[in-house]
Amino acid sequence: MESSLPLWAALIPILGAFALLLKKNSDSFRNAIVIGASVLPFLLLLSLYGSVINGGVHYAISWLPGFGLSFKVDAAGLLIALITSFLWILCSIYSITYMTHEDKRFRYDFFSLLTLASNLGVLLAGDFLTLFIFFEGLLIFPYPLIAHKEDAPAVKGANLYLYVGVATSLLLLSGMVLLKTYTGSLEISAIAPDIAASMGTAVKFQIAILMIAGFGGKAGLFFEHFWLPEAHPVAPTPASALLSAAMIKAGAYGIFRVVNLLFVPQAGAAAEDWLTLGNIGYWTIIIGTITMFFAVISALISSNSKRMLAFHSISQMGYIVMGIGCAAYLGKDGAMGVAGALYHIVNHALFKAALFLGVGAVYFRTNQLDMYKLGGLMKNMPVTAICLFIAVCGISGVPLFNGFASKTILHHAIIESYEHGHDMTLWLVEKIFIVTAAGTFASNFKMFYLIFRGNRPKEFEQVEPAPLPMKIGMVGFAVAILFLGLFPNWLLETAIGPALAPLGFDPSSHAYQLLYNVQTQVSGLAILYPGAESFSVVLHNLFSSVVALGLGGGLMYGGLKYHWFHITIPKFATFDFYATKMLRRLLNPWSLASDKRV
Amino acid sequence: MEVESIKPLLAVLTPLIGSVFILMARKKPNLREGATLVTAFVMFFAVVSMVPDVLSGKTLHYTLFEFWPSVPIGFRVDGLGMVFGIVAAVTWILTSFYSIGYMRSLDEHAQTRFFFCFAVTLFATEGAAFSNNWFTLFIFYELITFFTYPLVTHHESHEAWEKGNKYLAYLLGTSKVFLTPAILGTYYYAGSVDFTANGIMPQNVDQVMLIGIYIFYLAGIGKVAFMPLHSWLPASMIAPTPVSALLHAVAVVNTGAFCVLRVIINIFGIDLMQQLDLGVITAVIACITIITASIYAMKSNNLKERIAYSTVSQLSYMVLGGALLTPTGIRGGIMHIAMHAFAKITLFFCAGSIYVATKKTNVSELNGIGRKMPWTMAAFAIATLSMVGIPPAGGFVSKWYLMIGSTEAKEFWTLIVLATSALLNAFYFVPIVMNGFFRDAQDEDAETTLENARPVLIPQSVGAAASKGGSGRALAGIREPSLFVVVPLCITAVVSFVLGMYPEFLLEFIGVMFQ
Known part of the structure; x- marks a missing residue:
């Protein structure tokens, strides 16, 4: 169906941003505009649901900007766009009070709306050029959000963000140029297999590497992640939540499009095309696994809670990218991987936003981000504590909370992949998956424990509970987490099922069947339902979860008791160290003399 | 016709x-x-x-x-x-x-x-x-x-x-040394020096002479500022x-x-260029210039000098477009004349505006300038977008055509050069904008310098340290210069942006060349 609504969804926040200029200094006016400009796109996108399910929505304007913009919405894009604008609504409400502690609120609101517009544009774009235009918006507009405080760490984080962003977007651009030259098109559809065999598979790998690396910068993939723990935590909390929960997904979405759509062969394609896809998938799994594992280690030894959450964002992106890789590796049988990745995108958005907002609420009242210096705040901030607890359960994959469902599906996907080729590295990946889940559990529960339980330091005895708008934001996310945790099939049926449909998976494949089997059991509640068909599957899922949680619990206990979490990695072993050093040299070589003087 | x-x-x-x-x-x-x-x-x-x-x-x-x-x-x-x-x-x-x-x-x-x-x-x-x-x-x-x-x-x-x-x-x-002989040589072999749509050079003469004439042309046209004949351009910044x-x-x-x-295009013609492999020679020279000049630009602290080195680099973009010898590449090269012109003139206008308002010429002294001169620095930011090639600013369109042209010509290394150069552009222009808006004016107390020196990407600079005691007052009382200065630079910034939105206008001119 042709409809201009996708364009409007991206345009309304831009219009809203400029409407802010009318009354720059009125707080209530600005709040109304910001919330209105986040709610409207959400409603517009929601109204598209019916037509998206029935074949997708597309729209093109040819006169702007030179090349023309085109929009194409399918179920996967719509799902991520919806969750993005949902996040923006709640975070905007939250920021009403939170931002009273900050100045330059106009600038914050202005660029927040522009970021929303760019983010939606990326998710709704119909071709890579349109996507790239919005992607560059997503590069520039968050800068003022990250650098909001204008102090040294904020500017440093923002600069790292910007230069990594520019560099990786150039990789993406190079990939697009190759794609355009070899296929003559930049449409987001399965065009890469059209590259004639005469050109060799090397070209395909070049395109895949360039584009995955290009999107990976935003997604925080390994080697390109080092900006993320510097940039996300220094922003004001609502912005951290948006960056970490929503914007990072633009990168995952791009990788998803490249791996799961661009390179998927059409019916009747040569076996070679499938092999190419499988190889791309394999390396995507590896990158995803490395990302998830090392990031969780870094998270365990962080004491700044926002920084820890940023590392978890990287780690959870590793899960998502691994799922995407599994789907490609499995070829026609990859339904499980895509389902898990998409589901985890949604879940991660919810619990990561809730975690940031909860930590932000604590920071708002105590002005303290170091979790080791907090404690016993349960009595002071019960609502925040409960919401944060729900989010912690969500991210740790505790049964009955949303993370359990998606992690279970992803776990199935990686097991599927191992059984597909019996590649021993994938067997190892499965074990790392479990260990990472354990680390996630340990570090998040540790954070919860340190902030809300234990001894309350004297200076925090008079801490007040979080203000109402912040509570609304947090409770909103907590409810969503609980809802998806208790009814995981709802999302699978309404959104992820339709998203799988156009991706060319074989509906009769084992994975697809299993997915629909698993569907009924991932909630963990299924064990209570009579007539659960494959009881063993349920038990198996619960068992993996219990193993992970048990390991995590042990890790947390041991860590807190024997101070494992206070290990510091030497500076020379961190990427950040070299990146910062290199950027310093690159950006102002003339300052070397002044360094020496100091 | x-x-x-x-x-x-x-x-x-x-x-x-x-x-x-x-x-x-x-x-x-x-x-x-x-x-x-x-x-x-x-x-x-x-x-x-x-x-x-x-x-x-x-x-x-x-x-x-x-x-x-x-x-x-x-x-x-x-x-x-x-x-x-x-x-x-x-x-x-x-x-x-x-x-x-x-x-x-x-x-x-x-x-x-x-x-x-x-x-x-x-x-x-x-x-x-x-x-x-x-x-x-x-x-x-x-x-x-x-x-x-x-x-x-x-x-x-x-x-x-x-x-x-x-x-x-x-x-x-x-x-005198190179261009005059090249033109005479052209006249000798072709019988005229007219510009025609497909070139005038005959194909049936000694190839060595043709290549020699071409090299003389490249060396003779000093205004294109190929390295190593570029240093007149930074020198002319004294103006x-x-x-x-x-x-x-x-x-x-x-x-x-x-x-x-x-x-x-009009003397040798694309066919002859291809036949003699002259495109590759030109592309190599252009690419060396692009990268080297960008590195010089990063190293210069004087704002105008930095912009001048950027010009040296960007001129070679245009030449590179021609040297790729594909219609898309040539389109990109010609378009870049316009895209670069409006972006670069904006940057110079801004440099002048800053000089008029503050008498400052060094990049390292411009922290916090955006708060005092928002229009100037906003224009500078837009021009920077164009120079780096971020859509929808104008520079993106020409860069896109150049990149497509380079893959069409199967010269993948030029694609890498173009991408690297865009990154270097970002490295030497973006900090000016970001420090202008997000850093405080140099507060030159020793302790701030000490404190900031390690974790900050943009530490305090030599020039600023010299004017010690300026603490915060460095930019006091600074405001935008007269409208005669500010309005033109805003207009050029807007034009450079609009050209990216409507490049058809330019494309049509180039289109008629290839009819």
């Missing part, structure tokens, strides 16, 4: 006539500047009046007289010339306003000479844009050199003379900023790139 028309002559002669009026009105500054503005507008309309003809596929001709058998002095207007001509005409109008604001704010001496030379240089530039053969182009090429010399040495200080002489030595030296803006960002340097494109 070739059409005889006097319009090119009118467009070229207007600034020459205007320059006479400028001299006559030397005693009345307002009248003098009025003459400049009227001339600029008249020339603009004269140039624009040729647009419909050119777009309908015609090539306008006007021959003054035959200088030598089959070497006439005359004009020919095609798509490439038109792009260059329009860009020069539009930017001259804006620069005129800007010069008035700039020269009067700083109370510069010898303003009549300044505006007179400016007008004559524009005469020569339009002449170069509309020349119908290398002989005419050569005359105008040299005229540009001569009449920009008084502008470069405007300050008449020892340094200005030294740098002015360097300027003259490089530009005249290359053109007042409007000169740097219009002449050393648009008119003079684009004449260089324009001449090289003329040689590639």
Whole structure:
């Protein structure tokens, strides 16, 4: 169906941003505009649901900007766009009070709306050029959000963000140029297999590497992640939540499009095309696994809670990218991987936003981000504590909370992949998956424990509970987490099922069947339902979860008791160290003399 | 279709006539500047009046007289010339306003000479844009050199003379030693030096001679600032900023790139270039220049010098576009003339605006400037977007075409060079913007320096440290200079952005070239 609504969804926040200029200094006016400009796109996108399910929505304007913009919405894009604008609504409400502690609120609101517009544009774009235009918006507009405080760490984080962003977007651009030259098109559809065999598979790998690396910068993939723990935590909390929960997904979405759509062969394609896809998938799994594992280690030894959450964002992106890789590796049988990745995108958005907002609420009242210096705040901030607890359960994959469902599906996907080729590295990946889940559990529960339980330091005895708008934001996310945790099939049926449909998976494949089997059991509640068909599957899922949680619990206990979490990695072993050093040299070589003087 | 028309002559002669009026009105500054503005507008309309003809596929001709058998002095207007001509005409109008604001704010001496030379240089530039053969182009090429010399040495200080002489030595030296033999060689082999759509060089002559002539052309066109013949351009930054803006960002340097494109497209022709593999040679030189100049730019702390090195780098983009020898690449190269012109002139305008307001010339002194001069720095930011090539700013469109062109030509390494160069562009322009808006003005207390030195990417700088004690007062009382300065730079910034949104206009001109 042709409809201009996708364009409007991206345009309304831009219009809203400029409407802010009318009354720059009125707080209530600005709040109304910001919330209105986040709610409207959400409603517009929601109204598209019916037509998206029935074949997708597309729209093109040819006169702007030179090349023309085109929009194409399918179920996967719509799902991520919806969750993005949902996040923006709640975070905007939250920021009403939170931002009273900050100045330059106009600038914050202005660029927040522009970021929303760019983010939606990326998710709704119909071709890579349109996507790239919005992607560059997503590069520039968050800068003022990250650098909001204008102090040294904020500017440093923002600069790292910007230069990594520019560099990786150039990789993406190079990939697009190759794609355009070899296929003559930049449409987001399965065009890469059209590259004639005469050109060799090397070209395909070049395109895949360039584009995955290009999107990976935003997604925080390994080697390109080092900006993320510097940039996300220094922003004001609502912005951290948006960056970490929503914007990072633009990168995952791009990788998803490249791996799961661009390179998927059409019916009747040569076996070679499938092999190419499988190889791309394999390396995507590896990158995803490395990302998830090392990031969780870094998270365990962080004491700044926002920084820890940023590392978890990287780690959870590793899960998502691994799922995407599994789907490609499995070829026609990859339904499980895509389902898990998409589901985890949604879940991660919810619990990561809730975690940031909860930590932000604590920071708002105590002005303290170091979790080791907090404690016993349960009595002071019960609502925040409960919401944060729900989010912690969500991210740790505790049964009955949303993370359990998606992690279970992803776990199935990686097991599927191992059984597909019996590649021993994938067997190892499965074990790392479990260990990472354990680390996630340990570090998040540790954070919860340190902030809300234990001894309350004297200076925090008079801490007040979080203000109402912040509570609304947090409770909103907590409810969503609980809802998806208790009814995981709802999302699978309404959104992820339709998203799988156009991706060319074989509906009769084992994975697809299993997915629909698993569907009924991932909630963990299924064990209570009579007539659960494959009881063993349920038990198996619960068992993996219990193993992970048990390991995590042990890790947390041991860590807190024997101070494992206070290990510091030497500076020379961190990427950040070299990146910062290199950027310093690159950006102002003339300052070397002044360094020496100091 | 070739059409005889006097319009090119009118467009070229207007600034020459205007320059006479400028001299006559030397005693009345307002009248003098009025003459400049009227001339600029008249020339603009004269140039624009040729647009419909050119777009309908015609090539306008006007021959003054035959200088030598089959070497006439005359004009020919095609798509490439038109792009260059329009860009020069539009930017001259804006620069005129800007010069008035700039020269009067700083109370510069010898303003009549300044505006007179400016007008004559524009005469020569339009002449170069509309020349119908290398002989005419050569005359105008040299005229540009001569009449920009008084502008470069405007300050008449020892340094200005030294740098002015360097300027003259490089530009005249290359053109006398290399360009003249190249043109004579062309005449010897081809029997004429006319620009035709597919080149005039015969294919059946000694290849060594052809390659030699081509190399002489490249070396002779000093205005394109190939490394290592580039150092006149940073030296010329001693000139007042409007000169740097219009002449050393648009008119003079684009004449260089324009001449090289003329040689590639209209003298040798794409077929012959391909046959002799000359494209690759040119591309290698251009790419070396692109990267090396970017590194020089990163290393320079003087704002204008940094912009000048960026110009050196960007000029080679245009040449690279031609050297790729694919229609898309050439499109990108020609488009980049316009895209670069508007972005770069904005950057220079901003540098001048900052100088007028603060007397600061070093990049390291510009922290926090955006808060005091928001319009100037916003324009600078937009121009930066264009220079880095971030959509939808203009620079993206030309970069996109260049990149597609380089893959079409199967020269993948040029793709890497273009991407690297864009990154380097970001490295040397973006910090200026971001520090301008997000860093505090230099608070030069020792402890802040010590504290910031480690974790900050942009630590305090030498220049700032020297002016110790400025703490926070460094930018006190600074505000935007007069509207004559600020409005033109905002307009050029907007134009550079709009060109990215509507590149069709430019594409049509280039389209008619390939019909």
